[in-house]
Amino acid sequence: MPAHQRWVSRLSLRIFAVNVMALVVLAFGLLYVSRYQQELVAGELDSLERQATIYAGALAEAARYSSTIKTPNPEMGEMVKDSLSRERTRNMVRRLGETTINRIRVYSDEGRLMGDSDVLGGAGGVIRVVRLPPMSISHGTLFGGRTLADIAIDLLPSGVRLKDYPGDDSRKASRRSDRFPDVVESLEGRVSSTAWVSGPHGRDIILSAAVPIQHLKQVLGVVYVTRDGTSIADAIRQMKLDIIKLFMVSLTITFVLSMYLAAGIAKPLKRLARAADQVRRGLSQAEIPDLTSRRDEIGDLSASLREMTAALAARLDSIERFAADVAHELKNPLTSLRSAFETVQMVKDEKAKDKLTRIILHDMQRMDRLISDISAASRLDAELSRENMALVDLRPLLGNLCSSYASPLDRVSEGAESNERVILTLPPENEILIVQGLEGRLAQVFRNLIDNALSFSPPDAPVRVSTVRDTAKRQIKVLVEDRGPGIPDAKLGAIFERFYSERPQGEAFGKHSGLGLSIAKQIVDAHKGSIYAENVSDETGARLGARFTVALNALG
Structure with a gap:
């Protein structure tokens, strides 16, 4: 209004x-x-x-x-x-x-x-x-x-x-x-x-x-x-x-002081309301006045409005980029489908037709998977804002998650043998691993990281999951380490962008949408935590693999 x-x-x-x-x-x-x-x-x-x-x-x-x-x-x-x-x-x-x-x-x-x-x-x-x-x-x-x-x-x-x-x-x-x-x-x-x-x-x-x-x-x-x-x-x-004379003098002084006080409150609020209205109408030059120098409640309101409009602008930019990325990602399989469909009508060879038909089916599956991942990513912010956070114990969460990668007969609650695909290493029982968060979403983050690590690791090289307590920063860090080819140094930050995909050689094209790590970062950010990637090297500097670290605020 x-x-x-x-x-x-x-x-x-x-x-x-x-x-x-x-x-x-x-x-x-x-x-x-x-x-x-x-x-x-x-x-x-x-x-x-x-x-x-x-x-x-x-x-x-x-x-x-x-x-x-x-x-x-x-x-x-x-x-x-x-x-x-x-x-x-x-x-x-x-x-x-x-x-x-x-x-x-x-x-x-x-x-x-x-x-x-x-x-x-x-x-x-x-x-x-x-x-x-x-x-x-x-x-x-x-x-x-x-x-x-x-x-x-x-x-x-x-x-x-x-x-x-x-x-x-x-x-x-x-x-x-x-x-x-x-x-x-x-x-x-x-x-x-x-x-x-x-x-x-x-x-x-x-x-x-x-x-x-x-x-x-x-x-x-x-x-x-x-x-x-x-x-x-x-x-x-x-x-x-x-x-009456004394009252009139006092009334005059009160009026002057009230006008001075009102000028210090009403006018700044009018400026904020006018600027907020301009932002609502979508004026590109509109900017919330910076009144933080007042060091009072109006200054706090100004700072909150500026942060809110900045967050809103960032969200709008993110939506625009997301829409552009979605259009780009959907355009590739659609172009492939169109080319295959036009070609299949002209080809007389049955083997060639079968190959083109398989390409069409593959592209359709790719589009279906891409649309499902896009739908999940677009709903993530709203779902995160609606869900209530609670105390989450990472010890049973990681134990159950890692045991799910073992064969049904060899599953254990925590830890694993050397021949298992995922090895979990946890500190002693007396060390508390409790954070404030959404258990299902945190499990989704760790599963995405483990799945990503398994896709890059050789079949005989297990993925190692461990936890480290950072007492200085009052954080609990969950580390997921693989023995794959590692990540190019220039791409350590880009891998968390939407639709980024750097797949190992030999993997079928289109098998991944490139949204897994982006969704993981989005969930971790909602928990006021951080996620980053780094390469693991030996004493000679040879690259041994990649390590993903999720840092969450610890309780206790």
Whole structure:
């Protein structure tokens, strides 16, 4: 499937998402400022309660007056009752209001408003003080006077959820003490303080505290102090804004680092995918980029792809050569058949016809044998890749194989007498001859080598099979040695090529396909081993025969 072209790779997005996830979790954890807001509100309410307590103490001393009232029971006589003077209370509230930004209201023990620092009375009438909202430091505003920062902050979790302020926009509403839960609580003799939210968007904070005015545990009234909590809202807003700035800086750094990381991963993978797609489409100039200098997993992938494409190219070249060799090998018997068939029609002599007929039959047998060997060789790679290797003990394998060349009455498990065709020499029993491989295929290799050696050896010269352990290379070598004419030095490597045939004199032409040694080498290569040939000479340099060596990796 061809590599799709994308503006942003999915791998880059995944890297970026993974890196940003930690920042997002951290940011939302920091932005959830409920604890910070609670501490700010608690501190401001405590300060407001202390101020209200001071005001209540001052009013209890300066605005209190005593009066005598009659009791319903004549026997008890008259009693003294303490109350707040309306005039004194109003004057003190006005003076106290001039010293603070807080709004001070005093309610009687019956819940009636007695004084309000925002309401000034005089000869000219009643003047109500209207508190202006704090000035905004924002220069550019959007969306009805709200900045983008305000909108972003409002979308974030606000922490503590506060109740809506009961409201006192009108003077009539302020006179009703039952509108304010803190006042109702203080009329019972308890101190009460609350934080509220107000405003059209619920962003403004109002703090309130109510303290009873008492004398000798008698509640004379309530001091109700309220304050604009803009400082708290501004502090929380500024903290959120600082966190947003820090988050944006961290996000920018994360984005840059993610893009750098993605460039180091996604781009090389794109190059590899593009090159692999070109190889798939059969472009002759296509080459897998060499990224092994990275010394990481992508470099390993590049090396694997390069090795895979090289192996694939080698396999394709091998298939092409094999097809050409097959065509060449089949062409010879076909040409011979055609020539013999054309000649037999013109020849009148019966003896000549019989000879030509035998030639035709010989060529047909040759073609049949050649096609069978070609079919087996073509299936060998697939069969080797499907079969599972196991532990193979070469001692019984070679013993049974060599004994099969003896006559039925003289067969033994291993070793042989001097008059036998194949002599096997094995090391002592305590020496382990175990390899990892396919037993049937290894037997095929050794049988091909023994058959080849027997075909070159004189009838009275046995073929010798032996094993040698190479401890340095951790290999077991199987040697097959004959007493034939040997191999030309220039052909020691070529004899393992397909369809190569160097037969002894006197052997019938076409008896061998030339694939035996090639198949043996193919099987040994699949076992990660090696096979090679050499000539055997005596002390004088005279050639005594040939020796084939199969080296396999030993276990133990």
